[in-house]
Amino acid sequence: MDEKQRQEIRDLITEHxxxxxxxxxxxWGAYFTEDADFITHRGLWWRTRGENVDGHKDVPASVIAQKAAYTQEVVSIQPLAPDTALVHTVWTWPGHRLPGGRPPEDRGGLITLVLVRRGGSWLIRAAHNTRANGTDDFAPQG
Incomplete structure (x- = not known):
């Protein structure tokens, strides 16, 4: 994999x-293959682009309004085979507040992506999002 391809991947993640x-x-969903797998930080497994997009659309307006604080950075790009790459990103979402009056929290995590090159463009074939801090969204509050 040459530097041009690595830059294409970094540019894809920036736009994504x-x-x-x-x-x-x-x-956002157009960057995924039709048969893309996406595993959420809560362990939901969406097996198509459509399921992934629909699942990510289904969030409260109060959460959507907070997205301006979200960042994502590519930390690793490794070729697996011709036209296939393993990519790791780190994301942060400071001050994230769930509906229901819970206090805001600084969230962060890792995303593992498998990218494939199709028709001259990189697409996401699989993604696994893992929170690196905090408890499950549904843990009892004390």
Whole structure:
């Protein structure tokens, strides 16, 4: 994998993150293959682009309004085979507040991506999002 391909991947993640923050989930979803797998930080497993997009659209407006604080950075790009790459990103979401009056919390995590090159463009074939801090969203509050 040459530097041009690595830069294409970094550019894809930059634009993908911009679309996430803008909550333009249809355009965000276009960066996934039709048969993409996405595992959420809560362990939901969506097995198609459509399930992934629909799942990410289904969030409260109060959470969407907080997306401006979200960031994502590529920390590793490793070729697996011709036209296939393993990518790791680190994300942060400071001051994230769930509905229901819980106090805000600084969230962060890792995303593991498998990218494939199809028709001259990189697409996400699989993604696994893992929170690196905090408890499950549904843990009892004390």
């Amino acid at each position: 993150t911009r679309l996430w923050v803008a909550h333009d989930m249809d355009a």
